[in-house]
Amino acid sequence: MKLLLLTAGTRGDVEPFAALARHAVRSGAEVALGVPDEAVAGLADVDAFGLGVDFSRLVGAQGVSPLAAARAVRTTVRPGMRRMLSSAVRAVLEHRPDVVVHHPKVLTAPRAADAVGVPHVVVETVPTLTPTRAFPMPGTTARDLGPLNPLTYRAASAAARLFAREVAEACAPLGGAGAGRAPSPAAASLVPVSPHLLPPPADWPASVVTTGAWTSPGRSPEPGPAVREFLDAGPFLYAGFGSMAAGDPVHRARAVVAAARAHGLRTLLVTGWGGLEQPRGERAPDVLAVPAVPHDAVLPRASVAVHHGGAGTVHAVARAGVPSVVVPFTADQPFWAALLHRRGLASRPVRPRHLDTAPLTAAVAQAQACHRTAQEVARAVRTDRGAEEALRVLERVVRAGGGGVSR
Numbered sequence: 564m565k566l567l568l569l570t571a572g573t574r575g576d577v578e579p580f581a582a583l584a585r586h587a588v589r590s591g592a593e594v595a596l597g598v599p600d601e602a603v604a605g606l607a608d609v610d611a612f613g614l615g616v617d618f619s620r621l622v623g624a625q626g627v628s629p630l631a632a633a634r635a636v637r638t639t640v641r642p643g644m645r646r647m648l649s650s651a652v653r654a655v656l657e658h659r660p661d662v663v664v665h666h667p668k669v670l671t672a673p674r675a676a677d678a679v680g681v682p683h684v685v686v687e688t689v690p691t692l693t694p695t696r697a698f699p700m701p702g703t704t705a706r707d708l709g710p711l712n713p714l715t716y717r718a719a720s721a722a723a724r725l726f727a728r729e730v731a732e733a734c735a736p737l738g739g740a741g742a743g744r745a746p747s748p749a750a751a752s753l754v755p756v757s758p759h760l761l762p763p764p765a766d767w768p769a770s771v772v773t774t775g776a777w778t779s780p781g782r783s784p785e786p787g788p789a790v791r792e793f794l795d796a797g798p799f800l801y802a803g804f805g806s807m808a809a810g811d812p813v814h815r816a817r818a819v820v821a822a823a824r825a826h827g828l829r830t831l832l833v834t835g836w837g838g839l840e841q842p843r844g845e846r847a848p849d850v851l852a853v854p855a856v857p858h859d860a861v862l863p864r865a866s867v868a869v870h871h872g873g874a875g876t877v878h879a880v881a882r883a884g885v886p887s888v889v890v891p892f893t894a895d896q897p898f899w900a901a902l903l904h905r906r907g908l909a910s911r912p913v914r915p916r917h918l919d920t921a922p923l924t925a926a927v928a929q930a931q932a933c934h935r936t937a938q939e940v941a942r943a944v945r946t947d948r949g950a951e952e953a954l955r956v957l958e959r960v961v962r963a964g965g966g967g968v969s970r
Contacts, residue, residue: 567660571668575875579777586950615646648733673746682750697764701898759943775947776878783859799829801865804838812840822923872896884941886933907936
């Protein structure tokens with residue numbers, strides 16, 4: 564089986580595809596993986612190539628004001644999307660795979676797959692494409708609208724229309740196959756989400772398969788010596804906000820450290836793309852700031868995790884059996900924050916503008932009371948074999964020549 568995997572976005576969008584690629588290579592498949600340029604260096608063990616876009620630059624360019632965001636769309640986001648969409652088309656034409664597996668942001672993948680006569684499979688890293696009455700589209704509202712929930716999923720097609728011009732330009736090399744009629748529907752939709760966190764809705768069609776999260780085979784990388792020494796020194800609070808860099812990272816860090824100290828915990832600050840920053844000149848033996856850590860090696864040692872609620876982090880924390888304080892900033896994060904709270908795995912969400920010492924201290928106390936439930940759910944989540952299930956679906960798609968699949 565010859566697979567072409569195409570993804571776009573931040574770390575949470577890249578890591579599941581990388582995990583799937585590793586499992587596929589182990590199973591004997593031929594795999595090429597297209598990712599944002601900044602992710603290529605960390606993927607030396609798979610055949611990875613850049614798609615001509617740096618998502619860390621796109622995120623950083625958006626700033627904190629509506630004016631800055633609007634300017635970034637014109638000067639940075641649209642040109643970046645144009646390069647990425649064109650690179651995806653070229654990759655399909657070059658690799659001629661048996662199936663194209665793509666992130667929803669890779670809007671040209673369906674047309675390119677049609678042009679070479681192969682099926683495409685979309686990956687809903689967040690369940691935003693398939694309407695359901697069970698919950699509104701993540702990223703639209705955190706409020707359950709009941710029978711109106713399916714209507715919220717129209718937002719996904721509206722977002723795609725924003726880049727209609729870039730899609731048309733990128734698909735020009737495909738000739739008639741890239742224009743005119745709508746592309747073929749996906750042969751399947753893979754949802755790399757644990758059913759122990761989010762059971763698949765009963766009204767999803769059989770072509771939508773909840774596989775469980777995709778995690779890389781083998782052991783996690785070992786943390787560096789400074790992190791290992793910190794982990795061995797006793798209980799600590801993990802704090803990391805991934806790619807969420809807008810706002811005051813120093814103020815956040817001070818609030819996190821103060822809340823941890825109020826509960827007798829040390830603090831591991833994972834600064835990510837700039838969401839947390841230890842004040843210059845301030846060093847303390849109970850605080851360690853690092854840019855990144857291997858989640859699966861570090862989180863099981865934490866007492867509480869304070870995080871932004873990205874899908875990848877949510878699953879890593881759930882596997883580790885650690886209770887959460889979620890500070891949702893944007894997009895699907897309020898959805899995951901509300902889900903974890905409902906499941907008894909997290910405190911009430913803390914809004915970013917309320918991220919001060921007092922509310923965060925109270926939230927940590929609430930989270931600590933969730934420890935037993937977090938441990939119970941972790942045992943179930945760790946039984947997921949998401950990447951293996953995804954490969955079984957892809958094999959069925961290839962055998963069927965793009966026909967439907969069953970759950």
